[in-house]
């Protein structure tokens with residue numbers, strides 16, 4: 001591989017699931033600002049909801065999520081009661097029982113919620129929000145936990161999309177990441193979900209794992225596609241042991257290098273395109289009949305904390321420890337530690353730990369970055385026009401793109417920036433050129449590919 005591409009692939013840049021990115025949120029002393037924002041949300045504004053359940057039965061070595069191990073159900077049952085209380089608390093700050101268009105349960109392993117706990121939280125959701133039959137209601141699942149009983153409980157709760165963590169089917173790789181989950185386990189989980197009518201199924205695959213080769217990635221991708229998931233995301237493993245200490249169990253010497261990582265991502269992309277999947281941004285793929293492929297065709301694709309999304313609701317409300325929400329006025333994040341989160345809710349306060357009020361400059365740059373990340377092109381003059389800003393104010397960002405243009409990875413024509421096909425894996429680097437907050441801390445982000 002070209003030495004230049006290797007250099008780009010090892011650059012550390014944010015994933016831009018938000019702009020400004022979470023490290024730039026500010027400490028909140030109380031929930032007053034959030035309460036004010038919620039109160040200003042017009043009654044007719046639809047919302048999407050995110051619920052975070054930070055528990056798993058055991059911790060996988062590669063995990064980058066905000067979660068902890070719960071061997072017994074007690075802490076999970078307890079947590080569900082606090083989630084229900086938080087929903088009630090938040091609903092009191094909103095005008096009216098508004099429509100929820102998307103609901104996403106993430107974690108952790110939200111399917112660890114025992115039947116009664118899941119029922120309780122869903123009852124509180126239904127009381128606070130108008131959840132129509134057309135709402136997308138998704139839950140992240142560990143395929144090893146999908147029993148017939150769980151599938152039935154999910155349907156009863158209204159779940160109509162399941163997102164399964166698949167990673168890689170290669171025995172040596174599964175062993176190295178501490179998660180043994182062969183193809184048959186995933187196939188059984190899919191069959192159980194489909195048997196109860198949950199047809200929309202997403203798979204999350206990974207590359208860059210210890211001992212993983214390009215052949216492993218391609219074989220896993222093709223085997224996964226045999227199960228006909230509606231969406232497949234392929235994420236690069238981010239080795240950040242200073243942040244996620246359990247990753248110290250991963251043998252660093254077994255991790256693929258930058259060149260191998262790029263080839264692995266490329267082999268997965270080529271296999272999925274050959275199999276008829278539509279490429280969505282730089283790491284998602286959708287069946288042509290899926291709503292995400294339609295969003296790509298219609299130019300309505302968005303980006304949020306789950307990555308690429310079809311969700312166009314102007315407000316995202318997060319529930320649970322560490323959950324992030326976004327309102328038109330800015331971002332809010334709940335207390336990350338379960339203890340602090342619970343205390344705040346039980347004392348009757350919104351459990352906010354951090355927030356970020358958006359300035360006009362933030363909004364302008366966020367629009368540019370989202371356009372690049374979703375469609376690989378942006379007319380900066382047009383975006384600036386929406387904010388009454390002279391695009392010359394972004395000259396420094398264009399200067400930062402010179403290298404990508406020189407290396408044939410992007411073009412700049414007038415004020416329009418476009419990633420060339422060869423440059424698409426590096427779109428985060430182009431987005432970073434428009435990030436006013438990025439500084440020497442860059443080393444704490446994951447590598448570009």
Ligand code: SF4
Pocket residue numbers: 055056058059060062063064065067107108109142165
């Ligand atoms: S099941 Fe998912 S969230 Fe839980 S430890 Fe494993 S990777 Fe992390």
